[in-house]
Amino acid sequence: MSSELEKSRASIIKDVKLDLISSTAEADNELKRAQLARTFISDTITAPTKEMYAYGVLATLGDDVYHEPSTHALEAHVAKITGKEAGLFVSSGTMSNQIGLRTQLMQPPYTILCDHRAHIYKYEAGGAAFHSGAHVTAIVPQNGHHLTLDDIKGNVIYGPDVHFAPTEVIALENTLNGTIFPQEEITAISEFARSKGIKMHLDGARIWHVAAETGTSLKVLCEPFDSVSLCFSKGLGAPVGSILVGSQEFITRARRIRKLFGGGMRQTGLLAGCAAYALSNNFPLLPRVHALARKLEQGLKDIGVTILSPAETCMIFYDAPSIGTTYDEIAERALKLPEPLFLGGSRVVTHIQTTEAAVDDFLKLIADIAEEKKKAGFVKPQVNGDGKYHDVYVRRTH
Ligand SMILES: Cc1ncc(COP(=O)(O)O)c(C=O)c1O
Missing domain, CATH: 3.40.640.10 (Type I PLP-dependent aspartate aminotransferase-like (Major domain))
Incomplete structure (x- = not known):
């Protein structure tokens, strides 16, 4: 084999090579797992163990x-x-x-x-x-x-x-x-x-x-x-x-x-x-997941939040305007918590890696925001009382 060919092969091999496991991979993945436990955006984000x-x-x-x-x-x-x-x-x-x-x-x-x-x-x-x-x-x-x-x-x-x-x-x-x-x-x-x-x-x-x-x-x-x-x-x-x-x-x-x-x-x-x-x-874990969603629903109701779609299994949809706020405000505040929470729009999803602490922290955040809005003069309007379908705002990533 000509040394020219050998040289170009060596150069291609060098170009093709990839090491994508960073030196911090293990710590990064641990952090990711901790974040997933506090992510209510979807259950697709669950990570394999x-x-x-x-x-x-x-x-x-x-x-x-x-x-x-x-x-x-x-x-x-x-x-x-x-x-x-x-x-x-x-x-x-x-x-x-x-x-x-x-x-x-x-x-x-x-x-x-x-x-x-x-x-x-x-x-x-x-x-x-x-x-x-x-x-x-x-x-x-x-x-x-x-x-x-x-x-x-x-x-x-x-x-x-x-x-x-x-x-x-x-x-x-x-x-x-x-x-x-x-x-x-x-x-x-x-x-x-x-x-x-x-x-x-x-x-x-x-x-x-x-x-x-x-x-x-x-x-x-x-x-x-x-x-x-x-x-x-x-x-x-x-x-x-x-x-x-x-x-x-x-x-x-x-x-x-x-x-x-x-x-x-x-x-x-x-x-x-x-x-x-x-x-x-994991299938046997689903009843716990549903119980967390029901806890979320009950907690939101207790705070006075309107529920758009009930917690029959692993998700609920809630109405942020019903306590005078927006989904964006809630999501931004959630990111600023000492241990951040990750939220989408009106949809809140629990999954097998959701922790009870994440649910408690979410409810505390919503309660704090509701209290602030009330103090600032927000009064909940009387809407959505007809029991009919109301569309939901889904900032959805699946
Ligand atoms: C009800 C339903 N069907 C189908 C899909 C599509 O699945 P995938 O994202 O794997 O394409 C989704 C995704 O979340 C879903 O929620």
Whole structure:
């Protein structure tokens, strides 16, 4: 080999090299963990623990586009507990929903019917239109909480009138903004959908929370749906990953769409291992998470804060103007505390790494601000008393 070639190789090797573990990495990560325990912005921010990673590295080393044993074991397990024939591990909840919809939707023109707050409608970058060419009917629930069969019947499209794109999928979300969709209503919607040949998809990113809170099995919760997307990287605290479940025939087609979307991953055993660890060790922690959210709600009510959306599972939405302040003011003050708190907009999310102290400090901060505003002459206006739906301000990072 010429010395010229050797020299240029050595130079490229030098350029390519990267050491991203800083000398302060361990301390930085400890600080990060402490901050996560005081972050109410989302449950997606939960960090994998050393124990989770230690379990994950023991998983198999296959290539998931061909056959990855640990990943297949995870898919088979989640399919089993949700009462479906097969599962498909994917990188994110968005990908899982979008592959699910793309696989369900066969021949345009068609419409997807969903709640107007649905993740697939508001927060997936217009994916239903982009990937599936789907029109979306987004409905405001009449009761302010969840869609009912009446809402669906009033908006569903079928029949011979050529002006309309028929409803091909009804996509529900459970939990939605942390609230639990009553199962009887889902069953009624599903029976109606089936009678009209309409398919049912569930964005069950946080369906784990419904099972943990209500004691209803995942199988029962998922039964009314042809396809369900479940996430490991939110309430369950895994670093990456979601799963789509459905019939064998559906998942076989979805696997091809996953490849088409560029979502065929390779050595996913580590990720499947982390997801399995999350199922075994973190799922049982959810009741505590919900109790923290309820404590937050009660504390806010006691201070006189209006609750926009109740703590049915791991989130609440509150109204800062109801005590004469703004979300920005609260967030700024929270950052200046001796031990800062990290807040988004009206949404407050508890998660498996939230500490009780963080909840207490948040309530103390809100109480202090409310007191200051009162002293400065703020009087709470009489609004939002009609029991109807009020939109929420979500400065959302997921
Ligand atoms: C209800 C719901 N569905 C889907 C998603 C999308 O998940 P991801 O961020 O993994 O794409 C989210 C994200 O938080 C979500 O809250």
